[in-house]
Amino acid sequence: MSLKRVDLNLFRVFEAIMQSRSVSGASKDLGVTASAVSHALARLRLAVGDDLFVYGEDGMVPTPRALAIAPAIREGLGRIEDAIVARPFVPAEAARTFRIAASEYGTSEVLTGLIARLARSAPQIELCIFPYSRLDVVQQLDEGRLDLVVGWFADLPERVRRMPLLTDHEALVVRRGHPLAGRPVTREALFAYPFVVVELLGAGDQALGGFVDDRGVWRRVWIDRLLMEADADGAPVAHVAVSLPHYASVGDILARTDMVATLPERVARRLVAAGAHAALDMPHAPLEATVEAIWHQRAERDGGLQWLLGELAETVRAEAKA
Known part of the structure; x- marks a missing residue:
């Protein structure tokens, strides 16, 4: 494919479909008819020699070829826009949506x-x-x-x-009045009670040392040194009774049972401050996570x-x- 033979506006259509995953959505973003978007996509498919997008349950699904060229197209369009429209970003006046995963x-x-x-x-x-x-x-x-x-x-x-941004540490939390509360705690004593575990991705056994590989980005899915080291030396292994993808319900579960939870210290402090829970002394140096x-x-x-x-x-x- 030679760029001399390709209308660069076709790449704007490509980017619009990539963002909206639909022809109608792209037409609204670009201010043109859906027919014009379909025609442009047909021309780009012919130039690239690939379908680029196919119909799926959730709209237009990009092909592997489309995913491969998308970053370069997006960067190229961005550089063209920067070269033509060199306007400063004024926060008090800017109307923009930032998309964040957290x-x-x-x-x-x-x-x-x-x-x-x-x-x-x-x-x-x-x-x-x-x-x-x-x-x-x-x-x-x-x-x-x-x-x-x-x-x-x-x-x-x-x-x-x-x-x-910030660093936090693991903390052990139980209900107030738990048999372990208020006394020194060993790993063996802890493992006599079932655990509540928060796995942010629900990755379970796929997590290695608390992390999962997401396209080369190693993301932490749980913070719990006890679970990582439990069976490393033949010591007793914790029984994980409940696994959750969030922290919101952990407090209620602990309040109704004798379960133990390892939580980020900031989350643990709020639970303890509310009066229904107690923090336990750690039987090891707490895990640190940034x-x-x-x-x-x-x-x-x-x-x-x-x-x-x-x-x-x-x-x-x-x-x-x-």
Whole structure:
């Protein structure tokens, strides 16, 4: 395929379909008829030699070829737009939606403060928060359907940038009046009771050391050193009675049973402060996990997203001092 023979507007149609996953949605975004979008797609299919999109249950599904060329097309269109329209990003005047994937923890501990901050300084900015629990969030980041992902990560590929936000530790929590409350706790004593485990992706046995590989991005799915080391030396193994993809119900479960839960310390503190739960002494050094924001390298030239990252970092710093 030679670019000399391809109308560059066809790539705008490609990007619009990639974002909306429908011909009608693309036509609305571009301000043209659905027939014009279909005709443009037919021309691009002929030029590329691939179907690019096929019909599926949820709309137009991109082919492997479409997914492969999408990042380059998006970057190329972005550079053209930057070259033609060099306008500064003015937060107080900007009307933009940022799409962020975050866990329940990331939303409550990181994004809530950001939302309050933006409500004052950039009232027309919208944050659309998607579940971190989906196994395709990195694909959405690659495709430009997400701007940021907030979570716990280990190894990252070169195309992904990262910014540490805050560090948390694991804590053991039981109901108030639990037989283990108020006394030294050994691992053997803990394992006499069933556990509640929060696995953010519901990945179960697929997690290695608490992480799962999502397109080269290693995402933490649970924070629990006991479970990682339980059978490493032939010691007793914890019985996991309940596995959940969120923290919201853990407190109620603990209050009604003698189960034990390992939670991030910030979550544990709120439960204990409410009066119905107690924190146990750890029988080992607590596991430490850093919450980070990650984004695609192409956003390095996105003034709006770079501003948002700065606001996010400042929010975390301000709340740490409070």
